[in-house]
Structures are given as structure tokens and as C-alpha cells.
Amino acid sequence: EAQVTQNPRYLITVTGKKLTVTCSQNMNHEYMSWYRQDPGLGLRQIYYSMNVEVTDKGDVPEGYKVSRKEKRNFPLILESPSPNQTSLYFCASRLKPQGLVGKEEFFGPGTRLTVL
């Protein structure tokens, strides 16, 4: 089954304790991205990757890191989490990032993170 998986689905942590949220897709998609969803703000892009070893900042990158060592995986790293990073996080992937191609994104189930 074609899908995007994320782990963990729920995480409660404390300020400053490094964490990683994993994301994996089995559709051989070149493009992957991370979003955070907050009430009233919709989805905002954190980072994206157009292919292996190619990553770039989205709209709200502060406090986050990513890596893309393999095509299927795109982990999100919070080196020193803070309470304002409490949010619902989604990983997404799609084909062919070049040009205005209108390809839809496929989303993972989400990770609900609480930073105390």
C-alpha cells in the first residue's frame, strides 16, 4: 500500500531534550516536506527536500533541522525543543518538484508533539 508513515504518533517531552520524528514514504517520491498545523493558521511548511541531499527552508524553519540521506526518509529534528513547538506535525511527499505541475501531496497521519 502506497503510504507515508510517521513515528511516533504522539510525543510528550520537556524543554531542551533533543528529539527526532521519523518520516518514510514508499512511493519513490522525489519531493518531501514537513508542516506544522496550529489552530487558525492552517498548515505551514517547515522544511522541504527536492531530492536526496537537497533540503531548503520553508516558511517556519527556526528551531528545526532535517536531513535527506535516502530518498524514502526525511526525519525532522528538534535539537532543543521549546513549548512554542507544541503542535501537530505532518510529513508529506509528492513527485516531480520541478515547475508548476500541480501535483498533490500525500500526507502522513501526523505526530502530535507536546513540549512541557
Add this chain to the structure above:
Amino acid sequence: AQSVTQLDSQVPVFEEAPVELRCNYSSSVSVYLFWYVQYPNQGLQLLLKYLSGSTLVKGINGFEAEFNKSQTSFHLRKPSVHISDTAEYFCAVSVLYSSASKIIFGSGTRLSIRP
């Protein structure tokens, strides 16, 4: 800059009544438009998309949307809603950004169905 505005944050509707969720976008170039649905405790899934051609687009679960270029709108409609349509709905636009397309999302509309 391109943006997407969903005019209603919440829409309560009785079961079997019609519903319209409004979406307006701002763009000076050609756009591709999407509606996504997020059921409780789930990720987003594509409901329908407009790329070109007929301005009336049909999606899953009986939803449809009409692209209106002059009004820069892409409103979502369903003639008769069901309890299972309770979800949050996001309008989105695909734009060209740094040689790659990027999807910009609206703030979402929460649809609640009353029996």
C-alpha cells in the same frame, strides 16, 4: 505574494442539508487549486483538484468545486451532507517558488454536521 483565504473557520450544518465552504486565492499567474479533507485524528487526503479544463470539478464523497477565475474563488459544495462529512477542510493553491512548485494552504474550515 500568493495567499489562500478561507472565509469561515467553522460551518455548522444539519444532516442532509447543502453546504458551501468558501475559498478565495490571490495570484497574478496561473494556479492549480486543491481541496483537502482532514478527518478527526487523521492526516490530510485529497478531495479534489483543479488543474485546467472544465471549471466544475467533481471529487470524492459527492463533493464538487467550481473554479471562478474572475472572482478568484474555488468554493467547495455538497448538495446533501452526512454525519461522516464532519471534518476540517483545507483549500490550497500550487504556486511556482524558486523553480519548484509549492503548495500554500488556507487556515481551514471545520464542518460540523448536526443530526
